Amino acid sequence: NCLPIQIPVGSQADFKGVIDLISGICYTGTERNQTEIPAELKDRVAEEKEKLVEAIAETDDDLIEKYLAGETISSEALTLVLVRAIKSGAISPIMCGSGLANIGAIDLMNAIKDLLPSPEERDIKLAETSTIKELKANETGPLAALVFKTSADPYVGKLSMFRVYSGHIDSNSQVWNVNQGASERIGQLFIPRGKSQESVPHIAAGNIGAVAKLAVTATGDTLGDQSNPAILEPVIFPSPCYSVAVYPHSKEDVDKLGSSLARIVEEDPTMNVSRDPDTGETILSGLGDTQVEVAAERMHRKFGVGVDLKTPKVAYKETISHKVTAEHKHKKQSGGHGQYGHVMMELEPLPRGSGNEFATRIVGGSIPKNYLPAVEKGVMEAVKEGVLAGCPVVDVRATAYDGSFHPVDSSEICFKIAGSQAFKKGMTAANPILLEPIMNLKVVIPGDYTGDVVGDLNTKRARVNGITPEGDMNIIEAQVPLAEVNRYAIDLKSITQGRGKFSLEFDHYEEVPAHLAQKISEESQVDKEESK
Secondary structure: OEEEOEEEEOOHHHOOEEEEOOOOOEEEOOOOEEEOOOHHHHHHHHHHHHHHHHHHHOOOHHHHHHHHOOOOOOHHHHHHHHHHHHHHOOOEEEOOOEOOOOEOHHHHHHHHHHHOOOHHHOOOOEOOOOOOOOOOOOOOOOOEEEEEEEEEEOOOEEEEEEEEEEOEEEOOEEEEEOOOOEEEEEOOEEEEEOOEEEEEOEEEOOOEEEEEOOOOOOOOOEEEOOOOOOOEOOOOOOOOOEEEEEEEOOHHHHHHHHHHHHHHHHHOOOOEEEEOOOOOOEEEEEOOHHHHHHHHHHHHHHHOOOEEEEOOOOOOEEEOOOOEEEEEEEEEOOOOOOEEEEEEEEEEEOOOOOOOEEEEOOOOOOOOHHHHHHHHHHHHHHOOOOOOOOOOEOOEEEEEEEEEOOOOOEOHHHHHHHHHHHHHHHHHHOOOEEEEEEEEEEEEEEHHHHHHHHHHHHHOOOEEEEEEEEOOEEEEEEEEEHHHOOOHHHHHHHHHOOOOEEEEEEEEEEEOOHHHHHHHHHHHHHHHHHHO
């Protein structure tokens, strides 16, 4: 039962603070100033508090009797029962805040401390590969500490944050990285205090600490005793579902872009960076637009690198729709040796996913064998850029079947040019078509949003393959063009109020509808003109 224990004051750019439903206190601004509850929110506060009190009371026999009798229930009594309800899983509290506005973080930390169960009340989760099968949160037990975050500190360099589940770690000591099978030297230990660190001699079970400049340790690794190693179950991070193309803002930012992105990804395991082999773009992926925008701001603030974020280009492909023949005669004469190469070529479409092929069917020596590799090279260069939108050509077999040569003026470069131009002429004549990547989409949403989500997918040219109920949730499976879902993380968040999740996986390439292909081709020509 997910229930809000706070409601926001304002929204989006006007978000000013939060109202605690149990205490009835309104906190506004980054300083958490206690202010009067806005008049327009008083009715909503009363309504939401009534729902919360009723839900809490239903989990406790004594409290429900007081509630039904109309007695006033104190904040202390509500909090005490709420703690038990959270521990049993009867209630999951919902809070609100904004990292960008720096509002709500303190309330969240206080709630973790006051409402959530103590770590001592839970079993320590160990990985299946761990030789030790049971651990207790005991300072005298074997060391087991999990590195849960890695960050770049401007003063001390790489900073690893960890939590000690068992045993203790001393400053200026040696520990064993169980995952990497290597020893790590521990320097001065710190306890994080906001933006600063407090030096400490040791950190015991149940506490969080930090240490600088570990050599081989990464997020998710276990630090322990070599003689008695335990492997803690690592944090399972969600997969990125929102991507942007990252461009350096200026020439000065080019050299530092790669290293800065690497450090951002090292600090946040829910993000990754890659290079699209088809478009050549650097792609930064995360869980949503806000996370990616914050990462860009951090790159500028921490590393002095300015970046521009853009929607990633779609890796379109081109192919042909029927068999044709074409030829090109490359002939130049300007005194002395001339240039001559003549290639006749047959192009035919191949089944989707077959790739490109080059073949020869030359008889009678119309093209000498030593020039055929040059013809193939010309064809392979031509397939890199199609005739519609400059996209790579796929699933075409090019067969050189005839031609001619000159004993003096012919050369490899002449036949390379002839092969390339013959291929391009054939592409133009073979009714070329544009192909787009089609993705398998899996959306998990509360059942109430199914109609809205399916309706939105229909506007994105999606084919819904099925809807499977799973408890209160519905799983929608569909196939959809990648071009339509580049910003789906934002769309789904808006439709489901942040309660939906999805995954995308490439499936195949499919022909782009003619009216869209024309538009893509025109946009490509504009881009070419602007880049000149």
